[in-house]
């Protein structure tokens with residue numbers, strides 16, 4: 001892995017120099033895009049257009065609610081392959097090219113901008129910064145380096161990127177830089193109240209019913225330090241909600257002081273289980289997901305396993321329990337890292 005950081009202005013500059021060499025660029029990110037991938041992609045594409053570069057955002061999956069509510073989300077093209085005629089691709093937020101879910105990279109220059117540990121260093125130009133709280137912080141630096149003034153829409157998308165990726169400025173990685181960048185974004189027209197209302201106060205009854213059904217499944221393991229949730233297709237159908245509406249539910253058990261890790265098992269077709277993991281403090285669930293061929297980082301990761309729920313559960317718990325056991329106990333007062 002590279003040791004380049006944000007404070008290495010060379011890496012950011014090299015990304016900008018590379019971008020300026022092309023006239024037609026595609027910006028993409030990972031499958032099942034989140035606030036950071038959507039916000040970073042759109043803001044960067046808009047900035048490139050200000051420089052006369054024809055920039056398109058192409059993602060494998062459409063933006064989910066409520067992220068689709070923000071201005072510009074309808075510009076995202078959804079496809080399985082890169083469009084013909086593009087000269088270079090900017091890949092944001094992806095540890096490797098497969099994470100984009102897209103084909104058609106052959107022979108194209110790739111610019112890799114990411115903050116997830118484990119990035120394989122693919123592409124002709126890379127900027128990796130594991131200290132960035134969101135890729136949006138890096139895109140902010142790129143736009144600044146390019147000398148493009150921030151529009152209110154760019155600022156809003158980057159603010160959404162930062163708010164979502166930091167869990168509203170609560171996750172580790174939230175730094176003075178995060179707040180400094182956010183301050184600049186608000187100055188440029190991002191409205192924190194509008195963003196918060198759209199992200200957090202725009203739920204549906206289906207989601208509330210789902211929430212009730214999922215919480216009904218709560219099991220607590222490992223002396224209260226591990227919380228398990230599950231959702232099978234039948235329960236999902238009964239609730240009237242959609243799978244997308246389960247996003248974020250896994251964070252609820254982490255609100256319990258003693259809970260160090262949460263695992264959510266969601267049925268994803270016959271014998272297939274989508275497993276989401278979250279943790280806090282020293283517990284590393286990224287390692288757990290990677291051991292099953294999944295991805296993510298220390299406090300948020302996911303993987304897909306095959307088998308009965310009981311089998312999948314026992315395989316995952318076998319890996320999660322040692323992570324909890326080997327982690328330092330949570331400090332009694334929350335201090336710095």
Ligand SMILES: [Mn+2]
Pocket residue numbers: 036037093115133134135165
């Ligand atoms: Mn991110």
